[in-house]
Every structure is written in C-alpha cells, then in structure tokens.
Amino acid sequence: MTAGNSDRKHRRTSRATGRVTLDQVARHAGVSPITASRALRGLASVAPDLVDRVRQAADALGYVANPAARALASQQSQNVVVLVPSLGNQLFIDMLEAIHAVMQPHGLEVLIGNHHYDRDEEEKLLRNYLSYQPRGLLLTGFDRTESTRRLVEASGVPCVYMMDLDPGAGLHCVGFSQVRAGETAARHLLQRGRKRLAYVGAQLDQRTLLRGEGYRRALQQAGCYDPSLEVLTARASSVGLGGELFGQLLANHPDVDAIFFGNDDLAQGALLEALRNGIRVPEQVAVLGFNDLPSSQFMVPRLSSIRTPRKAIGMQAAERLLDLIHGRMVDAPMLDLGFELMVRESS
Structure with a gap:
C-alpha cells in the first residue's frame, strides 16, 4: 500500500x-x-x-x-496548574516563563489561572482545575480562603507555594521574606539621612501589606514612624496611579524627604511626575521601588529598587514540584532565595 x-x-x-x-x-x-x-x-x-x-x-x-481521554485512561493528566493574581505584572510573567521552561522538557503542560487578587475567584479556579486531575499545583502566596486551603489539602495533589515564606506551616514554599525586604528599604533610606519617610502601596495584597509592615517596624525602631505618611489604596498598581499618589502625598506633606513604593510601576510614575513638576530626585525627595522591573534602570533618574528573584522562584518552585510529583526527597520544605537592594540615582 x-x-x-x-x-x-x-x-x-x-x-x-x-x-x-x-x-x-x-x-x-x-x-x-x-x-x-x-x-x-x-x-x-x-x-x-x-x-x-x-x-x-x-x-x-x-x-x-485529547488530554481529557489520556487523563481518564491513566487516572491523571500531564498538567500542572499555576495560579497567579495578575497577568499584567512583569513579576508574574517572568515567573511563568521560568516555570514553563522547567516543565516542558518533562512533557508537562502548564495550565495558568489568573484570579485578579480575588480569593473567591481563586477558589473557583482551583475547583475547576482540580477536575482535570493535575499532577501538581503551584500557588502564589498564602492569602486564600479557608475552604481553598481545605480543598488543596484534601486533593492530595502535590503543591508548592511561591513568593512568600511560612516557616511555621511546614508547607513547601519558595520565595523570600517580604517583611525583611520592607525593613531593608527603610534602613537604606534612613542611612541616607532621611527623616520623613513615607510608604505608598496599592492593590493591598498580602505581600504589599507585609512590605509595609517591615518598613513600619524599621521606622518605629528608629523613632521616626508617622502613620499619616502611609498611603494605601486598593486600586490596581500602575504608573499613572504612582504619579497621582506622589503628587497628593507631597501636597499634603511637603516635608516628606523619602518614599518607598510597594511596586516599581508606582515609583516610575512618581519619577515622571517629579520630572514634570521640577521636583528634584533625590535632592528633595528620595524614591525607592520594589521588584526592580527591567525598565527601572532606564528611568530619569535611574530608579533604586528591591530586586526580587522572580525567575529563580519560578524555576526552583517548578523543580521542587517535580521532585514531589516523582516522590523524591526534598531537603527542607522552605527555600529562601532572598532579595537584593539595587542602589541607583533616585535614592
């Protein structure tokens, strides 16, 4: 034939x-x-x-x-579920790219769910994805509903948590201390001789609040904490919002001489607003961001920031999940990858 x-x-x-x-x-x-x-x-x-x-x-x-038929025949799929709070943040895009690079050579497909920082939406996504009988779960942080926690535990599906650390829970997690990062930011600005320090945070997810907690703790220890200099909003983090909040903060507190922004996009917006209004950075006010996005080193002035190991977190979390899927021994449930203070012209 x-x-x-x-x-x-x-x-x-x-x-x-x-x-x-x-x-x-x-x-x-x-x-x-x-x-x-x-x-x-x-x-x-x-x-x-x-x-x-x-x-x-x-x-x-x-x-x-036909992955559904394959899962039915083998009692499990070749899928790994990854739930993140945003696909508009470079932080999570970098992390997802690293996860895919680890999983793809092992024949595992990555199913991505975006819950938009909504705990109820995350629970719905997880219930739906668990019906696909995934081989493993990669979840962002620890802030979720109690019913979601029970769902993960009852599923028996191997799970690794990303970005945050929880030393007391005994859960598999890969990330860094958000609190220590906030403390490091405050101490850097204090060492620069700044006295009136503010914190600006948006979205108000757990990680943003933990950074603020660390920042507050360091200022309290230094005896210069002023609660009126915390600007927190549930609005989505963006460059535009950063410029807006920067202008409002300086209008209400013209003596502020340093600001730590909970995300780089907010800090970038502040630098643009300062440039637009002739406010000298860092001479009049120092600006420090968080995550060290690729564009931050090209701002005017170049933005100081806390660099987070987002690619390494994705890679290490994926590799740890593979170990759990294949029943291999993991040395310790918690892996702290740390962070790095990138000092540039803005501080």
Missing part, C-alpha cells in the same frame, strides 16, 4: 470515529503508541529522529491530542 493510500485509509477511519487516534499516528510513524505519546509530549527520552517522524505523521493525519 502506498503512503497516499495509507493516509486515505487512516483519514477514512478517523472520519468514522470522529477523531484521528494516537494508535493511527503510531502505525503511520512505525513506532509503538507509547513512543508516539512520549514524542508528542516532548520527552527527552525519545530520540530526535523518532520525534520528527511522529510529529510528521501527526501533521499528515491531522492528529490533535
């Missing part, structure tokens, strides 16, 4: 069943169904020439994988 006749035969068979099957792809490529499955999932254990042959067969037959 010629290749063309073979293709037509497979296509007729697929029309009868409504779908080209993996077995048909395997026969067309001259390999076993297991090899075909591994090749299409991108597993490194399959020789490159076999991968090419299987993919060419799949293309020729118009094969589309």
Whole structure:
C-alpha cells in the first residue's frame, strides 16, 4: 500500500470515529503508541529522529491530542496548574516563563489561572482545575480562603507555594521574606539621612501589606514612624496611579524627604511626575521601588529598587514540584532565595 493510500485509509477511519487516534499516528510513524505519546509530549527520552517522524505523521493525519481521554485512561493528566493574581505584572510573567521552561522538557503542560487578587475567584479556579486531575499545583502566596486551603489539602495533589515564606506551616514554599525586604528599604533610606519617610502601596495584597509592615517596624525602631505618611489604596498598581499618589502625598506633606513604593510601576510614575513638576530626585525627595522591573534602570533618574528573584522562584518552585510529583526527597520544605537592594540615582 502506498503512503497516499495509507493516509486515505487512516483519514477514512478517523472520519468514522470522529477523531484521528494516537494508535493511527503510531502505525503511520512505525513506532509503538507509547513512543508516539512520549514524542508528542516532548520527552527527552525519545530520540530526535523518532520525534520528527511522529510529529510528521501527526501533521499528515491531522492528529490533535485529547488530554481529557489520556487523563481518564491513566487516572491523571500531564498538567500542572499555576495560579497567579495578575497577568499584567512583569513579576508574574517572568515567573511563568521560568516555570514553563522547567516543565516542558518533562512533557508537562502548564495550565495558568489568573484570579485578579480575588480569593473567591481563586477558589473557583482551583475547583475547576482540580477536575482535570493535575499532577501538581503551584500557588502564589498564602492569602486564600479557608475552604481553598481545605480543598488543596484534601486533593492530595502535590503543591508548592511561591513568593512568600511560612516557616511555621511546614508547607513547601519558595520565595523570600517580604517583611525583611520592607525593613531593608527603610534602613537604606534612613542611612541616607532621611527623616520623613513615607510608604505608598496599592492593590493591598498580602505581600504589599507585609512590605509595609517591615518598613513600619524599621521606622518605629528608629523613632521616626508617622502613620499619616502611609498611603494605601486598593486600586490596581500602575504608573499613572504612582504619579497621582506622589503628587497628593507631597501636597499634603511637603516635608516628606523619602518614599518607598510597594511596586516599581508606582515609583516610575512618581519619577515622571517629579520630572514634570521640577521636583528634584533625590535632592528633595528620595524614591525607592520594589521588584526592580527591567525598565527601572532606564528611568530619569535611574530608579533604586528591591530586586526580587522572580525567575529563580519560578524555576526552583517548578523543580521542587517535580521532585514531589516523582516522590523524591526534598531537603527542607522552605527555600529562601532572598532579595537584593539595587542602589541607583533616585535614592
């Protein structure tokens, strides 16, 4: 039988069943169904020439994988669920890219859920994704509903928490201390001789509040904490909001000489507003951001910031989850990757 006749035969068979099957792809490529499955999932254990042959067969037959059927047959999928609070923040984009880079060579698909900093929405997403029988979960932080916590525990699905640390919980987590980062920011500005320090935070997720807690603690220890210099809003963090809050803060407290912003986009907006209004940074007021986004080092003046290891967090959390999925021993449940103070012209 010629290749063309073979293709037509497979296509007729697929029309009868409504779908080209993996077995048909395997026969067309001259390999076993297991090899075909591994090749299409991108597993490194399959020789490159076999991968090419299987993919060419799949293309020729118009094969589309059916992950739901595969999960039903094996009692588990090849999916890993990652829930983040935002897809508009470079912080989480960098983290997701790192997670995908780790998971893809192992044939695992990353299912991404964005809960928009809404705990109830996160619970709905998790309930939906657990019906897909994922191999593992990667969740952001520890701020969630009690029913979501019970859901994760009852599922029995391996889970690693990202960004935050919880030493007392015994949970697998990869991140850094948000409180210590806030303390470091305050101490840096105090060491620069600043006396009237403000904190500006938006979104008011748990991490923003913890940074503020650390900042407040350091100022209280230094005897210069003023609660009126905390500007907190539940509005979404943005460059525009940063400029707006910067103007309001200086209008109400013209003696402020240093501001720590809970996110870099807020701090960037403040620098633009200062430039627009002839306010000299850092001579009149020092500005410090958080996360050290790529654009911050190109601001005028260059923005000082707390650099967070977002890519490393994604990579290490994904690798730890792989260990848990495959039953490998993990040395300690908590991995602290720290942070770095990037001192530039704005402070």
